[in-house]
Amino acid sequence: MITIYEQTRQDIQEHDRSIKGELKIGASFTIGEYILPSLLIDLQEDYPELELQVVIGNTEEIVQAVRLYKVDIGLIEGQTNEKELSVHPFMQDELFIVSSNTHELANKDEVEITDLHDQAWVTREVGSGTREYLNHVIRSNGLKTKSILTISSNQGIKETLIKNGAGLALLSRSVIERDVQNKILSIIQVKDESFNRTLSYVYSPIMKGKKNVKTFITELNKKWPMKAKPIG
Numbered sequence: 001m002i003t004i005y006e007q008t009r010q011d012i013q014e015h016d017r018s019i020k021g022e023l024k025i026g027a028s029f030t031i032g033e034y035i036l037p038s039l040l041i042d043l044q045e046d047y048p049e050l051e052l053q054v055v056i057g058n059t060e061e062i063v064q065a066v067r068l069y070k071v072d073i074g075l076i077e078g079q080t081n082e083k084e085l086s087v088h089p090f091m092q093d094e095l096f097i098v099s100s101n102t103h104e105l106a107n108k109d110e111v112e113i114t115d116l117h118d119q120a121w122v123t124r125e126v127g128s129g130t131r132e133y134l135n136h137v138i139r140s141n142g143l144k145t146k147s148i149l150t151i152s153s154n155q156g157i158k159e160t161l162i163k164n165g166a167g168l169a170l171l172s173r174s175v176i177e178r179d180v181q182n183k184i185l186s187i188i189q190v191k192d193e194s195f196n197r198t199l200s201y202v203y204s205p206i207m208k209g210k211k212n213v214k215t216f217i218t219e220l221n222k223k224w225p226m227k228a229k230p231i232g
Helices: 002-017 029-046 059-067 129-140 154-164 173-181 211-223
Strands: 021-028 050-057 073-076 086-100 119-123 145-150 169-172 185-188 195-203
Touching: 021 029, 021 059, 021 211, 029 050, 029 073, 029 129, 029 154, 029 169, 029 173, 029 211, 050 059, 059 073, 059 195, 073 211, 086 154, 086 173, 086 211, 119 129, 119 154, 119 169, 129 169, 129 195, 154 169, 154 173, 154 185, 169 173, 173 185, 195 211
Parallel strands: 021 050, 021 073, 119 145
Antiparallel strands: 073 195, 086 169, 086 185, 086 195
8 A cells, every 4th residue: 555655646746747738939030930940849859748839920029929928938039128027048149141142242252331331121020129130230330221121021031132132131140041051142241240139038927937938948048058047
């Protein structure tokens, strides 16, 4: 009887420690389409009973989804001023100015920041972290733009550059890496300039004790060990 009791107690403890049920993750487009998938595969292998649901939107939309409890945790590439949410960095992301291979700047080894004056840009929509960063680059360098074409899709931006032949875009390394390697797009190297930002996860304090959220953050920090401390 003692042996049966002890085994039953251990079985209950194991059951309580198991990671199962739903985890709703919100992710901005760049993260959700190009960075998050490898982590999702790892999670499925390690926690087969965990049902993962991913919602993709721009940074502003994901922050609101977290605030309204539509998702348990969000991954964003922009900034948020929502003081009621907890924000933690998990990755450094480098962005690059890219163009079609036929663009006038594409055949130069290096350009000056002033060469970006009066250029046409293809960029993401307002509310996107990528658009927010491009606006910062334009303002901080006093750049004048010839035109701005807004497309709410990273893939749409790349297709527009390729097919149109004109225009520049500022996109994450993860978005353009394969296209540059395959010589579909060209990186415009700007002298003495680099473009870097921090990707973050954001959650409501009410989610602090949720086991699935804690597990996700632990695995996130294992995958990209930057530095951000897990909750708890």
